Amino acid sequence: MNTPGTQDTEPTAYQPPLADASLLPEEEASSRLQLVWKRFLRQRLALVGLVVVALLFAVAYLSPFISPWQYNQLDFNAFLEPPGGSHWFGTTQNGFDVFALTMRGMQKSLVIGLLGALMATALAATVGAFAGYFGGAVNTALVTLIDLLMVLPAFLIIAILSPSFRGHTWLIFVGLLAAFQWMVTARIVRGMTLSLREREFVHAARFMGVPGWKIIFRHILPNMASLLIIDATINVSSLILAEVGLSFFGFGVQPPDVSLGTLIGDYAGAALTFPWEFYFPAGLLVVLVLAINLVGDGLRDAFDPNTQGRA
């Protein structure tokens, strides 16, 4: 929604240093990466976040090989059993193993978050840069599209569309989540492109006859790499949260697929009587999102040490 504060000026919460990475010699480019990496390593919390994310990722994908039970296996000797024995997180009413279910759900949530974030950031970068670089009618059309999508209530629209992707692949759902996640970044990218467009290296490329789309992908977007990396990281956690919200009502991931959202939705009512069914998936979800946000925050500080505090 456009309100006077943001109408005329593009949001410029983040301004990366404008060095044309694509034109620098190989050595200097890699030394900048090293510098950022060193700054990142200096932040203890961000490092903890990174380790936690990596661990959760590894556990989620390795668990089928180490866990005695699979997510679709029933144990007819253990209904609603508390954690212990071979059921590390306990079992559900039907005899499903909560650990296996949670890991299966986390796999799905991670894939949804990563895939959706990549799609959203790629879309934001492309649309924003094209609107800013070409201007004119392209700009008008794309900015209208951005404004229109920003007006639509994402949660309601995806819920309305949910019956039509029921029975189809969950990838449609990821696409929809991403489709409502890119607009704010696209506006920032557009604003930055407007200023980059007038820089010498872009002029030089244009006068040498490089086509516009090539200039965008070779010279303009690499200059925003830091913004895009941070944005993608933050998107991962917001998409995971969005998935949980929609799946809670049955508007997201559909059975037989399992995600952290469907688990939380199924067992929210059991939180008091059979806490292991709810608190294991919910707790791991919160840890995962917190860890990703810590990494995002650390990246922001590493790329731009001048930013004050946390935006």
Place this chain on the structure above:
Amino acid sequence: MAPFLLRRLGYLLCLVVISTSVAYLLAATQLRPRARYEGRNPPPPAAVVDATLDALNMNDKVPVLTRYRRWAGGLLRGDLGRTIDNQPVNAEISRRMWVSLRLVLVGAFIGTFLGVAAGAYGAVKQYQWSDRLLTVFSFVVLSIPAVVLGVLFKNAGIGLNNALGFKLLYTTGEMTPGMDPLSWAGLVNRVAHLVLPSLVLIVIAIAFYGRYQRNAMLDVLGSDFLRTARAKGLSRSRALITHGLRTALIPMATFFAYEFAMLFVGATFTERLFGWHGMGEYFVQSVTKNDVNSVAGVTLFVGVLVLIAGFLSDLAYAALDPRVRV
């Protein structure tokens, strides 16, 4: 100032028209009201199904634009059409509206106020323990989905009741059935029901607002005009509040409209968890029941809510920023 506000109102109105129309068109093409009738046992004859759907303006054999025109025509006369169970949508909405509004308004106003206060305080006390506490609080709360937060509060409330040995806070419904809603006891009962679900929304709003307000206030704190205010002899607190906070509030006004939409979604979760029969529950049921007109009705409600919030933030903007009034 009046032309500015009128222009904004027109703009916001356009946005509501667009978002509601898109929602209607999507609902009308994606939901399958026919399935609800054809699935009955014994299956009614096709002609009967068609006639019923025609009466409800939900027949998918009629071109969608014709249906949209009929629906929009009714809307202009203040009629939102009929639900799939042939009840007026207007009645349903007016019955449920205040249930949700109670949650959203309490959450929005208390949450915004406390969030602004906490954010400004945190900025003034930058890097002291109170500021760190706020930063950690915002960071953690914004990483927890509203559903999980709701379950935590609900169970904490039940735990509190058990510890006290009597029911202080209620965790289901908006009031105990059979109580006189107008009596003093009924009012107290309502408040005891309201506390937990709105606390969820308040906590979310504080985390959201506190974080942005802190940054906005930090930007202002180092400014020249604040030093000038101190130099002309204002006390520190006076300078911080009338010159600092006032300026730092301007960008915050923009978030108010966003916050409303966010809180409505949040209210959808708390309504489900705490058994309130509000608009969020209505929306979820309508999508499941393929009830096109109800879905469009709720979207309109949310649109109007955001419109009012947007207009309020414009008013606040105009009041805070003298440049707008010129």
